[in-house]
Amino acid sequence: MLLIFTHKVTNRLTYTAKQIFERILGVDISFTTKVEDFIKHNGPKMTYSKQPLQNEFFIRSNDLLFEQGINDLEIKVSDWDGVPCFFASGEKSTVPYDVFSASFFLLSRYEEYLPHVKDSVGRFPVKESLAYQHKFLELPVVDLWAYRLLDALKERFPNLEYKEKSYGFTSIINVTTSHAYKMRGLARTLGGLFLDLGNFKFRYVWERISVLLGLRRDPYDNFYELVEIHKKFPIKTMFFFQFAKHSAHDKNVSPNNNKFRYLIKSIADYSIVSLSTSFLSSTNKNVLKEEKKQLANLIHRPINYSRLRYNRVNVPAAYRNLVETEFTDDFSMGYTHEIGFRAGTCTPFHFYDINMEVRQPLKVHPFALHDYALVNYKKKDEVYEKMDRVYRMVKQVKGDFVMVFSNELLGSKHRLDWMELYQSFIKRYYV
Incomplete structure (x- = not known):
């Protein structure tokens, strides 16, 4: 066990340290604010504060984990032996950056609480993010920092115990429009036909x-066809179905359509099925509860997982709604049109609500790829080159490689054979 001395144990510090040490590195930790307990401890130990006590393993703390609410932060991104980092910790520090504060900034989505102009569907724009602006969006920097910290600790404490985790791969099929033409009803079918003619x-x-x-x-x-592909590989797969009324943003088949209902029940025999929320339910708790309840009643299983429409994660409100409607896990943390790690990590983490200063029970599973991030690529070789780099990074830190594909794009031949590409991704990246 690693003992951490600090001048004050806060929710932010506990949250971040547990994510880095316990969930990423597999190191058990405890905290103390008593100097005498720290000195007496014979095992691995470190100080996280403004000044070291003696010559111990020391990281000089930024103020971020001891503050409350949102403040203006001065962030200077620098190079740490090839990996971008920020919140430099000074010469006395054993490692050159306060990796705890930097990790909290990314994991909590601190920057998304700051004033910004949302995009056309109400999302935080990727170009506003620190990772995009400083070209480290495709790096799981939180995990990379964590392993550098582990290396430094092992150098000081060769007998430090830790449990190695293993690489994981998850394929998600997002279904917001199950059929292009069938099951649409007479009015919508005729309307679509005349619109195409016009x-x-x-x-x-x-x-x-x-x-x-x-x-x-x-x-x-x-x-x-997807079910048959998934049977060939020992991978975790999930289908997220939208189960909502028709609206300007939600154009799926009616949840009352018997053939559609049968389809969902059939897929649930082979794979995890959960809810892709509608545009309205992302902000309306009552509608969200009803969608969740209706889908659970259909497949006779609890619905615990969610994907938000358009990956519209507006913190903290969207995640609070999921917590209050008793979802346990969400798979919306990523950018629809950019490859990479929105929260700087490829390891699942709990949502930290900055306004309430508490860690919420909702577990967030970040995805590295949404298929729409690839639509402008013309050649498969270019796609493989890009995705191979991301895969190697995730594999290096033993993270979770989560990719999201839609049945719509998989049924398209726009520039690429998407179904063939999807199969090749599974073959290349599932181990």
Whole structure:
């Protein structure tokens, strides 16, 4: 066990230290504010404060973990032997940066509490993020910092005990539109047909008619093909279905459609099925409760996992709603159109509510890739080159590689054969 001496034990410090030591590194820790207890301790120990006590392992603390609320922070990103970091800790410090404060800044999504202009669907824009601006979005920096800290501790304490974790891979299929043409109802089918005719989209007109006449399969209906692919590999897979009323942002099949209901129940026989929330339920707790309840009643299993529409994680409100509606895990932490790590990590972590200064029970599973981040690539080799780099980073820190694909894009041939690409990703990255 590692003993940490500090001048004050705060919720922020406890949260961050437990994430770094216990969840990423597998090191048991405890805290003390008593100098005599620290001196008496014969095992591995370190000080996290403004000044060292003697010549012990010491990290000079930034004020961030001892503050409350949101304040203006001066952040200067520097290079730490090839890895960007910030909150330099000075010459006396055993490691050159306060990795606890830097990690808290990213994990808590501190920057998303600061004033910013949201995008067209109400999201925090990736270009506003520190990671994007300083070109470390594709690095799981929190994990990299943690392992550098471990190396420094092992140098001082060769007998330091820790439990190694293993690399994990999860494939998520996000279903917000289960069918392009089928099960849409007469009014929506005719409306779509006349709209395509009016816009001279004759290819779509023919495709729609062919599907409705049973001459070809609906392009979005690839669920059983996906199930067969998943059976070939020992991987964790999840299907997130939207189960909501039609709206301007939510255009899925009606949850009352019997064929749609049968589809969801069938998929639930082979894979974890959970809720992809509607645009409205992301901000309306009562609607969210109802969607959760209806889907649970359909598959006769509790719904514990969520994915927010458009990955619209507005902290802290969106996650508070999930906590209050008794979701245990969320898989929305990432950027739809950029590859990388929105919270700077590839290890699941709990949501820390800065306004309430408490760690909430909701576990956040960050994803590295959403398929829409790849739509502008024209060649598979370019995609592999990019994703191989990300995979190697996640593998290096024994993190979780989570990727999100939609049945819509998998049914498309836009520039790439998406289903073929999806299969190749699983083969390349599942171990």
